[in-house]
Amino acid sequence: xxxxVAFLAVAISRPxxxxxxxxxxxxxxxxxxxxxxxxxxxxxxxVSSFDAFPPEVSRLxxxxxxxxPDVERMLxxxxxxxxxxxxxxxxxxRLDRASIPYYSYEHRALADITSTVRAVxxxxxxxxxxxxxxxxxxRAIAAVRTSVAxxxxxxxxxxxxxxxxxxxxxxxxxxxxxxxxxxxxxCGDDVFSDIKRQSVQATTELILSRRPDVIVELRYxxxxxxxxxxxxxxxxxxxxxxxxxxxxxVHVLVGDEYVVPGPRVADAIKRLANAIHPEAR
Amino acid sequence: xxxMLATKTRNHEEESISSMRPIRTRLAITVASxxxxxxxxxxxxxxxxxxxxxxxxxxxxxxxxxxxxxxQIFFIARLPxxxxxxxxxxxxxxxxxxxxxLLRNPLASPDTLGVSSGAALxxxxxxxxxxxxxxLGLPAVPLSSVIGSLGALxxxxxxxxxxxxxxSTTVLLLAGVTMTAFLTALILFTQYLADFADTFRTVRWLMxxxxxxxxxxxxxxxxxxxxxxxxxxxxxxxxDLISFGEQAAASRGVxxxxxxxxxxxxxxxxxxxxxxIGGPIGFIGIIVPHLVRLLVGSDHRLVxxxxxxxxxxxxxxxxxxxxxxxxxxxxxxxxxxxLIGGPFFLWLLVxxxx
Numbered sequence: 001x002x003x004x005v006a007f008l009a010v011a012i013s014r015p016x017x018x019x020x021x022x023x024x025x026x027x028x029x030x031x032x033x034x035x036x037x038x039x040x041x042x043x044x045x046x047v048s049s050f051d052a053f054p055p056e057v058s059r060l061x062x063x064x065x066x067x068x069p070d071v072e073r074m075l076x077x078x079x080x081x082x083x084x085x086x087x088x089x090x091x092x093x094r095l096d097r098a099s100i101p102y103y104s105y106e107h108r109a110l111a112d113i114t115s116t117v118r119a120v121x122x123x124x125x126x127x128x129x130x131x132x133x134x135x136x137x138x139r140a141i142a143a144v145r146t147s148v149a150x151x152x153x154x155x156x157x158x159x160x161x162x163x164x165x166x167x168x169x170x171x172x173x174x175x176x177x178x179x180x181x182x183x184x185x186x187c188g189d190d191v192f193s194d195i196k197r198q199s200v201q202a203t204t205e206l207i208l209s210r211r212p213d214v215i216v217e218l219r220y221x222x223x224x225x226x227x228x229x230x231x232x233x234x235x236x237x238x239x240x241x242x243x244x245x246x247x248x249x250v251h252v253l254v255g256d257e258y259v260v261p262g263p264r265v266a267d268a269i270k271r272l273a274n275a276i277h278p279e280a281r
Numbered sequence: 282x283x284x285m286l287a288t289k290t291r292n293h294e295e296e297s298i299s300s301m302r303p304i305r306t307r308l309a310i311t312v313a314s315x316x317x318x319x320x321x322x323x324x325x326x327x328x329x330x331x332x333x334x335x336x337x338x339x340x341x342x343x344x345x346x347x348x349x350x351x352x353q354i355f356f357i358a359r360l361p362x363x364x365x366x367x368x369x370x371x372x373x374x375x376x377x378x379x380x381x382x383l384l385r386n387p388l389a390s391p392d393t394l395g396v397s398s399g400a401a402l403x404x405x406x407x408x409x410x411x412x413x414x415x416x417l418g419l420p421a422v423p424l425s426s427v428i429g430s431l432g433a434l435x436x437x438x439x440x441x442x443x444x445x446x447x448x449s450t451t452v453l454l455l456a457g458v459t460m461t462a463f464l465t466a467l468i469l470f471t472q473y474l475a476d477f478a479d480t481f482r483t484v485r486w487l488m489x490x491x492x493x494x495x496x497x498x499x500x501x502x503x504x505x506x507x508x509x510x511x512x513x514x515x516x517x518x519x520x521d522l523i524s525f526g527e528q529a530a531a532s533r534g535v536x537x538x539x540x541x542x543x544x545x546x547x548x549x550x551x552x553x554x555x556x557x558i559g560g561p562i563g564f565i566g567i568i569v570p571h572l573v574r575l576l577v578g579s580d581h582r583l584v585x586x587x588x589x590x591x592x593x594x595x596x597x598x599x600x601x602x603x604x605x606x607x608x609x610x611x612x613x614x615x616x617x618x619x620l621i622g623g624p625f626f627l628w629l630l631v632x633x634x635x
Contacts, residue, residue, distance in 0.1 A: 068473075161481060161482060163408070163482060163486075164408075166493075166494055166495070166497070166498065167494030167495060168490070168492060168493060168494050168498070169482060169485050169486065169490065169492075170494075171481075195609065195610070197610075200609075200610065201485070201610065201611065203331075203358065203492045203604065203611060204357060204358040204492060204494045204495075205330055205331060205332060205354050205358035205359060205492075205604075206331060206332070206609050208332075208350060208353050208354045208357070208358055209331075209332035209350075209354060211350070221479075223411060223479070225411075235494075238357055238494070238495050239353065239357065240346070240347035240353065241347060241348060241349060241350045241352075241353040246347065
């Protein structure tokens with residue numbers, strides 16, 4: 001009899017069992033935010049080195065990130081679910097060996113944010129709260145769409161990377177992925193819609209030839225110095241023939257919510273729409 | 282690690298024939314022909330690009346510059362790129378010539394001596410740690426790039442000259458290889474310390490790019506290039522003699538130590554300036570000097586100016602390929618030069634070990 005009880009206990013704690021996880025380690029900031037936004041933050045036991053939101057994560061242990069997951073530290077937290085990125089196959093193998101279940105996440109389109117919320121909710125045993133959160137995000141995005149839907153769609157360049165005070169190493173969103181979808185949701189016409197990639201390295205020639213009406217530049221991470229931004233933005237003035245520069249429609253948006261495809265995305269789209277359509281504010 | 286004996290004996294014969302013409306005539310012919318190649322690329326490169334530009338429109342004075350798209354693409358996007366390619370290509374090729382003569386080794390170049398890596402580490406540290414403050418009127422990135430290249434070469438030079446006066450070629454090259462490995466580790470460590478956005482930026486920077494987006498990055502390094510060029514101009518005779526051996530040079534009245542230091546400083550300045558503009562674009566310092574020597578012989582009075590002109594033309598051409606082959610996207614120019622340079626370097630290895 002004791003042997004049978006022991007077997008049963010093992011069977012229950014096996015990966016993929018129905019019991020909702022209680023110690024979740026998430027190295028995907030977007031998913032961490034989702035879990036907290038569902039009100040299940042108390043179950044998060046560890047986060048990545050890049051997690052910064054909500055503020056509660058600052059108290060949690062850090063276990064590396066996409067390129068440098070610290071497996072030892074991860075295991076020491078005794079997780080019963082690890083949220084990782086789809087391409088982390090080595091980490092997956094090591095977790096398999098330790099019989100720790102994982103949830104595999106991947107950045108994709110805007111619509112995938114709410115489907116991820118629902119999938120994560122189902123996985124951690126909170127489908128109801130997840131549905132509530134996802135529906136709320138979808139309603140908020142729809143509201144932004146409606147508020148600007150009747151406006152003309154200016155040709156928009158969304159830059160998420162640029163070297164200091166120069167026009168070098170500019171990266172912009174291409175015609176695929178959640179940043180592109182955010183531009184379209186904010187009623188902007190992405191100038192690189194035809195380039196079906198998540199990111200485009202935009203040379204000055206390419207930007208000049210696409211003639212954007214609006215340029216929105218995103219700033220995020222720990223090293224943003226707000227005081228330096230006005231000086232750094234002057235670099236765009238060299239491209240005076242671009243309508244966005246000529247008409248003073250070059251904007252900066254600061255915050256991690258623009259690049260973390262999590263629950264704050266609706267808010268991010270709203271502010272993006274305000275930048276693209278200041279008259280609609 | 283064999284000295285350039287094979288090339289030298291052959292060139293000796295060539296020289297005995299061609300030296301019937303005075304050096305001034307040969308210099309004029311060399312500069313004129315390589316200059317013509319450079320002029321042709323300088324004229325053609327700005328016309329080619331990922332978008333169509335009307336050249337007539339670009340020079341149309343009736344349209345204000347701020348409204349003239351053709352002019353903006355031509356003068357802001359393309360011309361600075363071509364100029365940057367010319368300066369970077371010329372500088373790296375010259376540095377290659379100087380290093381090869383100095384070390385009497387065909388495989389010496391800014392890449393193999395760790396000078397490029399030193400420059401790259403300097404520039405990357407400036408980017409990663411956000412050293413945006415200009416020092417002595419020079420922007421931080423080119424300055425720390427030059428400091429990095431001088432520092433790397435200083436260490437290599439100190440190692441090679443530690444025991445005796447004069448340079449030990451083998452030690453210098455081995456030290457260069459070791460320095461490159463060591464500096465690469467530091468570059469990776471710097472990247473590791475950087476936050477995600479900076480990591481991305483530095484990875485891209487290490488591939489090399491010439492899309493300078495204006496003249497400011499070029500103007501910033503111009504003083505260093507002028508100094509380097511001035512020093513280069515004084516070098517050819519000493520280099521010719523040093524490449525036959527230090528004692529031979531000393532017996533002909535060359536102050537070997539002084540000439541070597543001048544050569545090292547000027548080549549490091551040129552490398553640092555080039556890396557500051559375009560990132561570590563590899564193999565130029567190997568490919569160009571060797572092609573030029575095949576064409577004009579080994580007299581440094583000809584090799585040095587010809588390499589500067591041809592290096593400039595070569596990198597302009599590589600950059601045209603980089604920006605047109607997958608247009609509107611572009612291939613990092615460092616990838617193009619490495620694709621050509623890698624096999625060339627191997628060929629050279631096989632050839633010089635025969």
